[in-house]
Amino acid sequence: MTKDLREDKLRSRVREIARFYHKNSRMPSFSEIGDLCGLRSKNAVFKLVNKLEGLKVLERDGRGRLRPRSLAHTARLLGTVEAGWPSPAEEELADTMSLDDFLIRNPQSTFLLKVTGDSMIDAGILPGDMVLVDKGLTPKNGHIVIAEVDNEWTMKYLKKRGSSVTLLPANPKYKPVKPKQELRIAGIVTAVIRKYG
Amino acid sequence: MTKDLREDKLRSRVREIARFYHKNSRMPSFSEIGDLCGLRSKNAVFKLVNKLEGLKVLERDGRGRLRPRSLAHTARLLGTVEAGWPSPAEEELADTMSLDDFLIRNPQSTFLLKVTGDSMIDAGILPGDMVLVDKGLTPKNGHIVIAEVDNEWTMKYLKKRGSSVTLLPANPKYKPVKPKQELRIAGIVTAVIRKYG
DNA sequence: GTATAAGGTGAACGATCGTTTACTGTCAAG
DNA sequence: CTTGACAGTAAACGATCGTTCACCTTATAC
Structure with missing residues (x-):
């Protein structure tokens, strides 16, 4: 399996998890992630979650429960109008944010x-x-x-x-x-x- | 215990749960709700959750897990500037919405x-x-x-x-x-x- | 060709999950 | 004074949770 294919697979899995999160207002459990990504073993999910945690896509709280990180946010923050549209590489790195958190303090x-x-x-x-x-x-x-x-x-x-x-x-x-x-x-x-x- | 006092207590519990939800990006478990609301028994939590489900404050998914309803939204939608500020009663009934969902379709x-x-x-x-x-x-x-x-x-x-x-x-x-x-x-x-x- | 690392299977673990049953006070209505 | 209706405690249930173990497959690197 080539490297690009693997990254594509990983990306599509992140997308599946994000879709679940936005649909259900909660993160999926390990076995639910298994279902979403076609993994029969919870250990495979365990390794996947650890990788995603390293990539700061999600994180764990004290009890091992999953919390979204970049997953939670829906709009990506780019540069200015003058600067124009960034390259796809920059785009991938763009910061993400929740409008609720951004606009509402109290x-x-x-x-x-x-x-x-x-x-x-x-x-x-x-x-x-x-x-x-x-x-x-x-x-x-x-x-x-x-x-x-x-x-x-x-x-x-x-x-x-x-x-x-x-x-x-x-x-x-x-x-x-x-x-x-x-x-x-x-x-x-x-x-x-x-x-x- | 008078009725107003009871409703106040209920309201403050909803507030505690909402605060947990916004802080942790997930709903608390039954025992966590117990901690938040000062309930030592999970059955008390069970009854509380059923009541809140009836009030459409939250809901359960297929597996019994909790999902926020009115809890999830951060800004309440009121009338127009001309109409001015509504009475506290109307305010309580105000529709709530997530800015992300409101503004972002794709x-x-x-x-x-x-x-x-x-x-x-x-x-x-x-x-x-x-x-x-x-x-x-x-x-x-x-x-x-x-x-x-x-x-x-x-x-x-x-x-x-x-x-x-x-x-x-x-x-x-x-x-x-x-x-x-x-x-x-x-x-x-x-x-x-x-x-x- | 062989070693190595990465991705995945399957089974088991203790912990926590949501749910249920039985019981105890505490008010307010009759 | 009695009677319900609530609100809460305490203990137990099977199910599911996240985690870990040992083992298998496959592609890349040496």
Whole structure:
């Protein structure tokens, strides 16, 4: 058996395991890996797992249970647009990441809101976009916040100067808002997500 | 024991299990749940799991192994900015979702690129943003594409008219590009992600 | 041609898995 | 005061877990 063939086989096995993981939200057991990869002996699986652990494709926790590593992540991180598309070799080495882990620091206090209106259009936030909002962070000057002013909910820049607070839209069509009485800040915008198609 | 207290206890146990799941990338075993929730008997865990299964917090697969349901998702989906912040009751019922599943249809062919330059700024894509690029889709008129024209990589709108192809920037500072010879489209942009802070 | 390493089979191991049965308190409703 | 309905403990079950042993096959290297 030539070397390329062996690597191909290994790759397809990793793909099978990854597919199982994404389908079942858990790693397969040793005998399940055997079924997936056509291995009748659990020892063959044992050796395969050790190899994959060395390749940092997966890892074990204290009890010998399997945890995904590069398997868990769905999008590979490449360079910049300017740099263009990397070679297949670089592509293979590309770092992978989970968008959830990347974007959400506090899962309990983070929510997703849909944007209506164009008041933040100059900040690159368009109607129909989604924003991730963290309720747990303390609002600071310059943050984009979700706020309730005089019984209306809006998304604006937060401008603090001394004790005075202003809500600044990112669109010349709209005027800055100086809350008369109540200003309730529900959370600050930590990310913007736009999906096409 | 009053009813509210009991529900609080249940909620905090769900939280513990969710925390374990996100930390270890797998569901805890019955005895591990016992440790997490302060239950010395596996039967108590058994009853707890059955209750949570009824509440659709988690589920079992064919072999009795646990799978997360509402546990798996990290960001809760609420309404719109205009609608403002929902009441705690609605909040509890909010749909949850995984950003990976939401944004990525084809994991194998999807990559993440960092945006440099301001040529798409009027489309709400700013320098420093990340774009999800799918290599597997066929480019169509109106899509935003990553393309190599005359040895340079750019991100532009794809304009097709008959057999002629033009790359259209979303910034009046730049001119449309009519590729002289080669036009290699590496992929189409399926989503934009901007992270603050 | 022979040695060597790698990939795989098959059987056995103790440990842990999820499940079940039997029993004990503890409240709230009748 | 009695009676259920819960919530929890304790012990035992077969099944499956991850691991290890000895052995076989096959291709590459010397």
